[in-house]
Amino acid sequence: MSIRNPKQALYEQFAIVAKALGHPLRLEMIEHLAQGARSVEALAVKLGQPVANISQHLQALRRAGIVSAERDGKFVHYSLADASVLSAFAAVRGVAERHLAEVDRIVRGYFDARDDMRSVTRDELQRLMRDGLVTLIDVRPADEFALGHVPGAINVPLSEIKAWSGGADTGKEVVAYCRGPWCVMSFEAVAALRSLGLAARRMEDGMPEWKAAGLPVEMAADGVAN
Amino acid sequence: MSIRNPKQALYEQFAIVAKALGHPLRLEMIEHLAQGARSVEALAVKLGQPVANISQHLQALRRAGIVSAERDGKFVHYSLADASVLSAFAAVRGVAERHLAEVDRIVRGYFDARDDMRSVTRDELQRLMRDGLVTLIDVRPADEFALGHVPGAINVPLSEIKAWSGGADTGKEVVAYCRGPWCVMSFEAVAALRSLGLAARRMEDGMPEWKAAGLPVEMAADGVAN
DNA sequence: TCGTCATTCAATAGAATTGTTGAATGGCAG
DNA sequence: CTGCCATTCAACAATTCTATTGAATGACGA
Numbered sequence: 001m002s003i004r005n006p007k008q009a010l011y012e013q014f015a016i017v018a019k020a021l022g023h024p025l026r027l028e029m030i031e032h033l034a035q036g037a038r039s040v041e042a043l044a045v046k047l048g049q050p051v052a053n054i055s056q057h058l059q060a061l062r063r064a065g066i067v068s069a070e071r072d073g074k075f076v077h078y079s080l081a082d083a084s085v086l087s088a089f090a091a092v093r094g095v096a097e098r099h100l101a102e103v104d105r106i107v108r109g110y111f112d113a114r115d116d117m118r119s120v121t122r123d124e125l126q127r128l129m130r131d132g133l134v135t136l137i138d139v140r141p142a143d144e145f146a147l148g149h150v151p152g153a154i155n156v157p158l159s160e161i162k163a164w165s166g167g168a169d170t171g172k173e174v175v176a177y178c179r180g181p182w183c184v185m186s187f188e189a190v191a192a193l194r195s196l197g198l199a200a201r202r203m204e205d206g207m208p209e210w211k212a213a214g215l216p217v218e219m220a221a222d223g224v225a226n
Numbered sequence: 227m228s229i230r231n232p233k234q235a236l237y238e239q240f241a242i243v244a245k246a247l248g249h250p251l252r253l254e255m256i257e258h259l260a261q262g263a264r265s266v267e268a269l270a271v272k273l274g275q276p277v278a279n280i281s282q283h284l285q286a287l288r289r290a291g292i293v294s295a296e297r298d299g300k301f302v303h304y305s306l307a308d309a310s311v312l313s314a315f316a317a318v319r320g321v322a323e324r325h326l327a328e329v330d331r332i333v334r335g336y337f338d339a340r341d342d343m344r345s346v347t348r349d350e351l352q353r354l355m356r357d358g359l360v361t362l363i364d365v366r367p368a369d370e371f372a373l374g375h376v377p378g379a380i381n382v383p384l385s386e387i388k389a390w391s392g393g394a395d396t397g398k399e400v401v402a403y404c405r406g407p408w409c410v411m412s413f414e415a416v417a418a419l420r421s422l423g424l425a426a427r428r429m430e431d432g433m434p435e436w437k438a439a440g441l442p443v444e445m446a447a448d449g450v451a452n
Numbered sequence: 453t454c455g456t457c458a459t460t461c462a463a464t465a466g467a468a469t470t471g472t473t474g475a476a477t478g479g480c481a482g
Numbered sequence: 483c484t485g486c487c488a489t490t491c492a493a494c495a496a497t498t499c500t501a502t503t504g505a506a507t508g509a510c511g512a
Binding site: 089109 | 232233234235236237238239240241242243244245246247248249250251252253254290291292307308310311313314315316317318319320321322324325326328329332333335336408410
């Protein structure tokens with residue numbers, strides 16, 4: 001607890017940030033906040049957690065400088081402090097991908113073989129879209145889609161995949177994306193589409209990465225979802 | 227604990243990595259391992275910690291895929307798993323720098339005013355070195371210097387700064403670097419040199435960042451320090 | 453001013469992490 | 483085989499983290 005040694009003091013500060021990232025629920029909260037600002041309750045509903053619990057974790061993230069809060073009437077909207085948070089998340093993910101056999105096992109176990117899941121990069125997607133070779137679907141819930149999506153993408157939430165696929169252009173490959181590189185929804189969407197006989201792949205990244213790369217973002221008429 | 231939900235399972239894996247980074251001592255261990263491989267005892271001595279404690283933390287880092295171990299006789303040499311660990315560390319540091327007022331306070335409080343400490347970038351240093359305008363000193367202990375240093379740098383451990391400054395070329399500015407961007411030794415070296423009347427600045431990064439950037443590294447004749 | 457509602461705080465029990473101690477393991481030298 | 487040494491493991495108390503509960507805060511609308 002002695003703060004006399006500046007070296008130690010600095011490491012303690014860095015550790016505060018890392019520790020705040022060191023909880024599954026908080027990571028999930030970050031991924032949701034990366035889609036756009038959210039009130040405490042909205043987040044709680046999304047994650048299926050008690051409000052008090054979410055509030056507490058939000059405080060922890062705030063103390064670590066990971067999220068920032070903005071009061072709006074009786075709501076408090078939380079959002080990521082800035083893009084450096086996303087790169088920290090990505091870097092942590094990178095270490096896990098590279099060195100934790102468990103990550104690989106989970107992916108292989110739940111999402112068919114990895115080879116079949118070869119994903120499309122952002123650059124590749126832009127080329128395919130320009131040439132009109134693919135149908136791009138955003139499988140996130142409608143409210144997240146409204147807050148910003150890849151230009152030209154159609155919003156097809158996971159639950160509507162089957163219904164939508166009936167009217168899909170079978171001549172084009174379908175590319176699906178959602179919240180991030182490991183967001184489960186796009187894996188499931190691709191699996192579902194394939195079982196329905198359509199050619200489908202994931203986009204490697206999700207909306208937050210797309211936005212962070214400075215690529216254009218299309219928004220729904222209405223601005224803010226609660 | 228239920229591993230049924232793949233989404234949760236993935237977040238848990240990512241959290242393992244972040245949690246492992248969430249301890250000041252482990253961060254310090256990482257910074258030391260970034261200088262080169264070390265045995266358990268060597269690390270323990272460097273950090274002034276009991277061997278068992280270091281061993282335990284090394285296990286934690288190993289479980290998170292952050293360090294890798296290699297047995298050599300009765301020694302076990304630990305080193306960083308790969309460069310992705312350094313970028314994760316850097317990203318966490320970035321969040322802390324940007325958003326934790328405490329970090330700024332520590333730096334200002336202990337290392338004079340920030341403006342006086344304006345540091346030299348790697349690119350700028352290379353230019354200055356090419357033109358012979360600066361004297362570059364590596365203020366790390368000799369064993370770390372031996373494992374790799376910036377070409378042209380002179381090894382002047384912190385304790386020898388004063389003695390060395392006596393014979394220094396007063397016509398050139400001195401640039402000091404050590405283990406990383408916030409490594410305290412180079413701050414102290416610069417402060418000491420200035421109080422002795424020499425012009426001095428820090429290099430922004432340390433040896434690990436220099437190496438990770440793919441820049442040339444000079445090594446001492448002897449290879450491995452224990 | 454009063455009630456309502458979103459959010460935060462405080463308090464609790466249960467779980468996980470930390471540092472320390474001393475014993476166990478596994479390779480080396482004689 | 484035996485003793486030695488680097489490292490790891492096991493077990494403990496102390497601390498910290500977690501989720502839950504219910505009460506407190508602070509802003510809005512009547």
